[in-house]
Amino acid sequence: MPRKRSSSHVSKAGAKGKKLSAGAWVAIATTVMVICGSLAAYGVTQDLYGNLNQENIDTDAFGDRPSKVEGALNILIVGSDIRDGENSEYGSEEGERPDTLAIAHVSPDQKSATLVNLPRDSIVQMPECPPTDDRPGQDAHEAMIGEAMNSGGMQCLWKTVEQLTEIHIDHFVKVDFVGFKDMVDAIGGIPVCVPEPIDDPDAGHLKLEAGEQTLDGEEALGYVRSRKGQGDGSDLSRIDRQQEFMGAMLKKVMSSEVLARPTSLYDFLGSVTEHVTTDDELNVDSMADIAIAMREVELNDVNFVTVPNGQHPADPNRITWTEPDATELFNAVAADEGIDGGDDSEGGEDDSDSGGGSSEAPSVEPGEVSVEIINATDIQGLANEVSTGLTSEGFQVLGTGNPEGDVPQQTTVYYGAGNKAHAEAVADVAANATTEEHPALADNVQLVLSNDWNGFGDGGGGGGDAADVDSTSAADAKVECE
Template sequence: MPAESTPEPEIPGEPGTSAPRRGTKGRRRKARSTRSKALLITAWSAAGIVVLGGTGAGYLYFKLNGNIKSVDINQALGSDRPTKVDNGSENILVLGSDTRAGGNQKLGGGTDDGSARSDTAMIIHVYKGHKKASVVSIPRDTLVDRPSCTDAKGTAHDAASGVMFNSAYSTGGATCAVKTVESVSGIRMDHYVEVDFTGFQKLIDDLGGVKVTTTKSIKDPDSHLHLTAGTHTLDGEQALGLVRTRHGVGDGSDLGRIQLQQAFIKALVDQVKHLGVLSSPKKLYDLADTATKTVTTDSDIGSVTDLASFANGLKGISSSHMNMVTMPVQYDSADANRVLVDKDKAAQVWKALKDDQPIPKSATEGTATGSAKNVVSSG
């Protein structure tokens, strides 16, 4: 049967064991080499591409539907979660994953051992009315107390103290990552979106690249990225290199890489909003096919129609209405490659999101930052 036209709906509903250590401000972290880094993409990328419209026969709908992988977060986590705040806002956890298998192993190096990591994590808070959003990046190297959790397969995992934040995903997948974020923030995640290395690169290529302007040259042999200062249209490989690099520009820290990632998101949002993909049914289908193969979602948006409805609800948010911050942290005095949550500052962030209010500037003043701010902007 033919696929039905999708209207313009709104968002539905509303490795270690050491004890945590005290940190100090202002300490510069030393660069740390690793062959496999983070990637990212946000739910906004879906806003311009996961739209069926009137694109053809029913078998296309069923093919796209079969592409999507989903995880029943609600079933796995049960009732031991923060209470949902019914104020019209929406909280989405977006993860970038590196499964170390198949195409990802070729892109990121390493062994084909099937292990999984999530080196990029962002909480997207969509405010009531869905016209603006705040994005809070969580540094992968943050030391946290990881709660006990049960993964999607029913396997139980013990709690652990003073472990890296991204160990939650490598330990128990999406459900443990969501539970750790909810434990750290005290905020319930309404949705979950995950994208991997291979899908990120192909998606950018299918979009025709993303235009950015760099104020400094970037050269990083680890991420295979070489850009002179100026305006560039990045293909998938270059875009992946940009969001992975930490040695090509700035102080070599993960916090600096987060600044590059946030700048790339804004460029991507601007690009998607002006693509006009609906003018070409074939391009639309190719994009939708890539996007649905790329993402893993929570089961509430685990179908084409639900994902399209969810994505369309984000289309009113422009990059100029996105406030992007990093979760307040301080450098760990005991280990220059780790950071600790600045609990007092972070509490201001979480309270603002719970109350559906803007994040105050005081929440990030005096916290640890990278040195790659303003290096990349929309082209």
């Protein structure tokens, strides 16, 4: 049985008398951002490990925990919004919450790593957490997921994420604003493609021209935290941008420009450790285990996904996780199964007119399909959300609107004569859509969202993949504008 640990004590990591390879440090350092692995030739002395802040977490107090898959690692990644000390220049905010929250899943068997983002605007069922020396604790209730950290610290946040996802969390890594900024500066900035000019006074007065840019630490921090100045201003849009940036950072860290220069590598790793807090079980040996687990993982095997979600019915500014898609994703991570949709299973033949369960790939490309989206639900803004999803899949969205007359009980893609394949292409990316011919339609198809709408990802061409979700890889990060 693991030893019990108090959750209230934070200390500097003590010296273990061992050296950690550069590859192991690169692996754990970029775990803060994503997770990467490479065994390099340079030894990194113990003083870097001694810079780490470490916190005791009493996982025995959680009660029954999810089972652990031997060999696989799940690391809770937290970007802290704490505003004290050096971080006070980024505004005043009482308490501490996760500005970014994700589970990094490292799979030696799959030779891959996946970062599953949990949007901070998610409304979830919170467990009871006892008070600590400096936190009030909380009763079981419904709230935004980040409230757990403010109520009960990392102990409560770890418990909350583990109980919500049923994923066994092995370690946590937390980095603050200054740590992130210093990491970027230590490797000479990160190249990105900025699609549109940015002027966001709420993100450190961030001002950037459109085009290819190399962001320094201060600019990078504003870029990944900005909401109102970019995209649609949502947390989901910000997550997409953060995933893109993480991929670009991984490319830079893994480049010979950084790995082949001991001073750059040492500066980078030093900036990581100085502003990072981990659990006290994340020691030199476990860091080396991460590096070993990641040594065969390439950039295109490091994937980013966001838990399937939709607008919360009671608050358009909040998020609810879409079921059963979210549970299927979590189950796949917990069982160390592939979650990138790579292994398609064969489904039985189905002669019905249903697109959502089709096991055949669509005969037309998404770019050939023009679709209009009609929102027949009571969820405000759902058509725009679905429009964003379909556009990201490559479909041509003509517009959105409200229904006129009767609406179907089931989400339906209507099509005109000769365009059944176009309708099926749309239905195949939805969890539960059917298709139906309608004589009034010509070249375009019409997606009518009914109250049974259950998001994307479950009805794609995979047919039986336990976690058929949209993902991007680190190799796909755009550092140059097309």
